[in-house]
Amino acid sequence: MVVIRIELALAEQYGLKDLTRVQLDSPPAERQQFYDVVLAQLKDIIVPGIDDPFVALRAKGLARIVKYLGAADRSSAGLAQSVWTSRQRTATGSVVAPRQ
Numbered sequence: 001m002v003v004i005r006i007e008l009a010l011a012e013q014y015g016l017k018d019l020t021r022v023q024l025d026s027p028p029a030e031r032q033q034f035y036d037v038v039l040a041q042l043k044d045i046i047v048p049g050i051d052d053p054f055v056a057l058r059a060k061g062l063a064r065i066v067k068y069l070g071a072a073d074r075s076s077a078g079l080a081q082s083v084w085t086s087r088q089r090t091a092t093g094s095v096v097a098p099r100q
Helices: 002-013 032-046 053-087
Strands: none
């Protein structure tokens, strides 16, 4: 994982030690069903029906983009909540519950 290596190198360069990588637990995005449908269509119907290897490669690239967009969509909701929570911390370190 190149991204993790870059993060570790930057942390070392700036003297940050004992950092942990946080995986945000996020519920599925509102649009997750659309990402799933597009991926299923590409995997089960479109790519197998393509005879040209170059075009099949491009379709697989599109599938990777759709997977990335789905993950980014999921992560952005969890990240927004995480940022909000970190800004709501009190001086004692406890978290102030959001107003509903």
